[in-house]
Amino acid sequence: MRALLVVVAVVCLALAVFYFIPGPYHPLTFSGTPTGRHTTHTIVFLALAVLSVIASRFVGASKQS
């Protein structure tokens, strides 16, 4: 479970970077142009990455105790 949450965090971080970089085609975006920078998507995926890292610590702590 801990490894899964770390993988989720890495994927979310990658998606946050992907949506932040203008140029490539960004699927599932409905404001502005698909190739533009999508700050909302970036913020959401960045928040998810942070939350996944914190949650992975809970799993680790519950296994130790």
Next chain:
Amino acid sequence: MTEIIQVVVLGLLQGVAELFPISSLGHTVIIPAYLGWGNLNTSESFLPIVVTLHLGTALALVAFYWRDWAALVRAFFVTSFKGRLDADPQGKTIWLVIVGSIPVGLLGLFLQGPIQDVFFSSPWPVLPSAFLFLNGAILLLGERMRQQVQPAPYERYKPQQVGINDLSFVQAAIIGATQALALIPGISRSGVTMVACLRAKLNHEDALRFTFLLATPVILAAGLLKTPELFGHGVSHTTQIAALLGGAVAALAAYLSVRFLTRYFHIGRLTPFAYYSMGVGLVSFLFFAPLALGLFKLPW
């Protein structure tokens, strides 16, 4: 001046209808259509205005539950730094709220655009009316199903209802996901979330509290992320003032609504809201469907 009056009326509607389980978005689409304010619904500034009204509602929720939120924010930092859920008495609650907010956040991010295209493309709210009727049916069904699982008298010693902290994270995610239905105008966020909470065996008071705790970050985030659009190019000064005034009215109405609802659900049920939604939804559908088909025109 007309725009200011329109937005203030919308603020009043939003503040009341967002927290009552009768769909605020549905009402902010249906009522302007009845009044012949179609220009407001289809204007570029309508969605940013609706978002500002949501922001007012979220601030009212934060103000009403400020002690809960202060404890929850503290619990978030304590549990995060210590890496244990039991490091704070509210530790599990804040993470249930977070897990419950993720599905609606993601679904809103990906689906809000296409849903808006479908529902805001027509000046006549035929689909929102139909979904308002469906909202009533969901509330009625939820209340009936809850009554059916009431324990028999000889089983009453068994604990049948659970508290918020007894919910599992999977249950919180499912309850949170039901919030996404509220992206559809006509479906009430608080209504469907309360029904999901009742299905998870929470009582009405805990269901209402968890519903509002789940709604606050979503409404607040949506408001904060979209508010810059209100101050962007092409939005008039009058619209900005109207939106701020509407937000203040929405906040006041929402605060009074949440005060009323927390008292009402000591003994109250969802049933009256179900009948209201079904009635208004049906009448509106029968009114707007011929207009959408071009069979007659509004005399005003």
